[in-house]
Amino acid sequence: MHTTFMPSAAADVLCAHCGLPVPEGLLEVDAEQQFCCSGCHTAFGILHAHGLDSYYGFAERREAPVRASGRSYDEFDHPAFANLYVTALPNGLSRTELYLEGVHCASCVWLVERVPLLVPGVLRAELDVRRSLAVVEWDIATVPLSRIAQSLDTLGYPPHPFRGVARADMRKREDRAMLVRIGIAGAIAINVMLAALALYAGELNTMDASFTRFFRWVSFAITVPAFIWPGRVFFTGAWASWRTRALHMDLPIAIALAAGFVRGAMNTVTDSGPIYFDGLALLIFALLVGRFLQQRGQRMAVDAAEELHAIAPSTARIVDNDLVRDIPSEALLPGMLLDVRAGESFPADGVVIRGHSSVNAALLTGESRSTSVSVGQMVFAGTLNVESPLRVQVEQAGETSRIAKLMRQVEDSAKRRAPIVQTANRMAGIFTAVVLLAAATTFVIKSQLSAAHALDDAIALLIVTCPCALALATPLAITVAVGRAARRGMLIKGGDALELLATPGIIVLDKTGTITEGRTALAAWHGPDWVKPLVLALEDGSSHPLADGFRRAWSGFPMATVSASRHFAGGGLEGTVDGHIVRIGSPRFVRESTISIDESMERVMNDLDRTLTPVHIGIDGVLVAIAGLGDRVRDDALDSLQQLRGRGWRTVMLSGDAQDVVASVGRALAFEAQDSIGAVSPEGKLAFVERLKATSGRTVVMVGDGVNDAAAIAAAHVGIGVHGGAEACLATADVYLTRPGLGALVELTEGSRRTLRVIRRNIALSIGYNLIGASLAVFGLLTPLIAAILMPTSSITVVLGSWYSTTFARSTTTESVS
Template sequence: MTELVACYHCGQAAAEGGRWQAQVKGEMRSMCCPGCAAAAQAIADAGLDDYYDSRSGYAAPADAADAPALQMYDELGLDGDAVFTVEGLRCAACVWLIERRVAALPGVASAVLNVATERLHVRWDSAVCRPSRIIAALRGIGYTAYPYDATRHGAQLERARKALMRRLFVAGLSMMQVMMYAVPVYLANDGTMDADMTALMGWASFLLTLPAVSYCAWPFLRGAWMDLRRGLPGMDVPVALGILAAFIGSAVSLVRGEGEVWFDSITMFVFLLLGSRWLELDARRKAARALEGLQHAVPATAQRLSGWPAPCEPETIAAARLQPGDVILVAPGQTVAADGVILAGQTEVDLALLTGESRTRAVGPGEQLPGGAVNVAQAVTVRVESCAADSTLAMLVRLSERAGQDKPRLAQWADRVGAWFVVVLLVLTGAVFAFWHAVYPARAWPAAIAVLVVSCPCALSLATPTALAAALERLLRHGVLAVKPHVLETLERSTHVVFDKTGTLTRGRPALQDTVALELLDDVACLRIAVALEAGNAHPLAQALREALDGSAAAPLAAQEVENVVGQGIAGEVAGLRYRLGSAAFVAALAGSPPPLGSVPGATTIWLGSAGRWLARFDLVDALRPEAADLVRELQARGKTVLLLSGDDEEAVRAVADELGIRDARGRQLPQDKLDAVRTLQAQGAVVAMVGDGINDAAVLSGADVSFAMGQGAQLAQLHADCVLLGAGAALGDRGLAPLAEALRTAGACVRVIRQNLGWAMLYNLVAIPAAASGLLNPWLSGLGMAGSSALVVLNALRLRREG
């Protein structure tokens, strides 16, 4: 008979010297299947066979049968930057292997694996490497991988929630049962319970505590072991040591028949700690829900009208196959698959996922429709202007996937301090044990356990990221997507806020400010003539005139023999009379005299005239956003210096600055001039926040300490900012700078909550640890204090979700 051995790769049964083998570390190793053989050989050929020395468990079985199906991942539009979910992670050796295996692929620039979230962020050269090769390489070494999918990720979170609930239930049941046996022992301190009954109560408590330690406390024990293997002791280390020390000490006392037992303290401690971890997990699930909403909303298919405008049946195709110029039908209840323009039909759209705005917006022919908008009324026909991979929603999904890849500096600092806290705590515990062992040996063990249990590094290791997650979720609900992790903390400590003008403090498009009638006709009559002449003109000034007349009940006029003179104006006949609309020189050639009035500084002036007459002057300006003045005042009230840097002429910039109360305003600033100004401020010790439209401000947005870009539909692809103000753009139902004001308030609230948590942790530990070391707190009171402190800081962090 063939002797069976463990597969060298996955540990399953394999035939020794059988058909499937691979040469690893200079020896032929037996494998259970061709997949494992290929995986092991790939590891060895890549020079990574040291993995087998450092792993703490077998790899997942490899499956080579589905390799051809991997090519479908190349059709998903993952263009050089994507996040993959990796299943089967077991230890730090897995992280080491995966990062190095993927980084070794030709064309891969970087590969970073977050073991906590099981998400691998990869950047690669699309001309050299493809997603299928990355996934195949991972499966080749025994790991299941796929592009990050919100549904599957959500299912994993749900499994984690159910597993934690089971542990919490068992811990609670164990705690209540142990208390039933412990309370009579505590009450019988006058000798009313004999030794045999006391021992029976103790052994019953021991048996009921076993599930709490072996099953319920397993996440803490495993986490502590992983931390110690990495040489980075985290908060699980003192927790695990406290549980094990109390359990082993109690078991020894029970066997010897003398000394204290703390089975009730252990079960209560595990239950309360799992309860605080439940609060943390619930907070993280709620904080991730908004981003998952974006990812769930990406439509998989679209209804293409290949023969439009001729009558035709819609064809269902993958949304990834849409190309600019395609015409699609968007039925009620469907999500728009790509950015486009409405060709036919009127409806209302829900932009809540894109902007946080709860009200629907009416749209009709000629209006832009962003990918990700939900049609809530009637079917519309839309011409696609960008492929689905470049749509507003797709870009937001990619930005959301980038968010959270790194930790903010505050959280990194908290991790470092938390690690040192644990080291100091372990040293202190040893010192307390040694002191009491020399002075009063009977108190040494309980005092050491109490010190381990009562300490609370949670405010650093747990509550700080919980506060940040809750704050970022609140921001997203208000139309702010934080792409980089440091946005909140840097915005709060910023000293200077620099604004661009056009498209940032202003709407970025002209609007009619004033109509001055010069002869017999009134303002509305003159505007009707001007709109008739501009009816077919796509120029922004013509659009501004048409928008100004939209609110009037006057019937539109029609123009004939319209002639557009580029750079000067437009001429045509309305109701049998010849008119000209445009520059003063252009109109003067028909009016026969110079204009009777001068132009308004800072405004674009358009004149209307006919033969021998000047009829009207239209003053158009790039109007300020209505919320800009309030925002500037709020920034100044918080002690921040506001600057205005713009490429427009000095006169227009000064007019805007005077209206908003900005003292330092500079015009004619090229992109390099803006960057130089920011760097000068930074050299003087300033922390600079920059707000721009993200189109021609890429350099200064990248150079600022923290930067905000106005969302502009497909132009999001050009963003170099740390944060995106959603709902800022014509296609998104412009909410302007309102999200920035919310970001400012949220940043202040978040930093305030974190300081409260840190202050509480410092006060608690300064009081509780000396009390435990002096023997004033027994283990069960220590457990109650630690779990209560953890719950307090988490609940305090969750207040950020409710404010605003």
């Protein structure tokens, strides 16, 4: 096949597969179809060979070149992969769920679901385009899963194992069941209210007795299903309360519902007295809605084992008899030899046996500066290899690695955490006992005078003091506050965090990524501007964090021309840029080739902030510039910390960074000297937080963003993960701040204080209502009918009070949810 270059006028030729313009260098003379890349050529050939040309009839289809990775996907055939992601089906079949990259329209669905025609042995392939999730069933004896994965990759849909399937399905089923209950309860309540409306209208206009009887029986018949299914959850809870001899708020609710229903049924049969069915049906609906909202607000915690997979890579590249192949990280064993390239994370703990590089361990240790590693030194799973390829011998993998041990400490801390009982729950036992005792006493005393009036007064007491308002007082206020906080970029997992944050205590803050921006930035520059394009050109191809700091600082500068460059591990870069020999790197590295250093540069070297990483720039043998790179303190840090201190909070900075760096930042942000603590390991952070909890007698809040903070966050009374934090840190945190900076932390503490005030007011209103209603019922001044009408009043008051109260600001901001 002859390939030649065509003139630029032919650039309008479009790729036969993806429809994008074909580069001039890939145009083929006299070819019927032209392709923009080899991937599209291969995909077109596969479809054409299998008679699937109708794919090209879709009006909307893939508009991106096929970038096949060329991976073997051998790890998909490993037994460890099968144990994690493959389900065995009858008749020797298997099923798995794969996340596919590049899915976006109906043509993708059509193409993926034709995989059984492309790969013999595949029985079914179904694609959920919204979730990019493909379900594949195949005969494992006919074709390995790796072959199926290769076919998907060749078509432009690189597959990945899908995690969290069981949890997602379980939560979907639970939500669907609860929503069905709420829907049925709501429909029943509406219909019962319509029948009740007819009865109320009939009382005013003297309805015929036969019609009155008819509507009473209709109300009874419609209400029965509400008790059989939607309302059954309250009776189940009451039965569990009775069996465990622990008074629960479901018990008086169930007794009130049962008493009202039984009395209403008796009055329906005898055709006398009130029937209460409208109030009961509405109560079941309102309580189910409140329970659903509370349940949804507590659904943000993630299993620590899942987060272990998110931190460490899911696959590892091992060297076996000089052959490099991929296997699942779960299959790694001590003694295996790993090949870890620049820019990749280490999948296990191990010892470097070949190579020299630098490692970014900020995720694990909090150290903002990369550290050099060489032969004989340890590296840890989850940390990042920055500069050069390394060969690492596995020492600890999976559950025995350092990161896995940290995850177990996180889990243990979460289990040891003392449960914060809500204000309403603290009163539930006493309230329930008092209501039941008052109702029984009313019935016993008044039954000596009139049994019928005694039962009506007791039922009126149970109905009017039904603790629905008390049950809704806390979750409604919390739900409204959590919703408004979320719109302000503060995701709160539970009401206990709001209650604890309402009272000033001790806030322990990680430095890297919390107080600082968590990334390398150019903080000092001493040199002429004409040097900057040369530095930028040489650093442009580097993956080192320091190079990223230069690129961000000088993104608008023109790019010079690099004719040659070389990287020196642990030293820096050297290259020819616009005819100049440029050397950038550590002071020692640049001095090796520097002929001249003038006095001004000597002064800069002596005066440069010791917390910054010095980078020297030599051009043609002369030291012409010195840069200082470091982790910038957030712009709002000082003001936010001062506001917290002014409200009674003690602030402590706890970091894995060097003590001199932490002390310098602490002085700039007005920390007390003893509260700026550096060189602390993840285990040390956990011990520090637990010691504060045991000795301070105050609420201890831990704020951080890394895996090194996760155990301390779980151990604290309240753990807060900040914007950009590691998944494990965020999973264990009680609150996640999606807005960068510490301003959201100030708003969180103030909003929590206001929320607790609203909760206390709601509880006071509901108790006051119940006391007044109970007094009227006990003295016979309240009939069951009036009690049923008044019953929702306290709940409505609580709902309106929670909604219109100022907890967190209502308005959204452009900074809110990232």
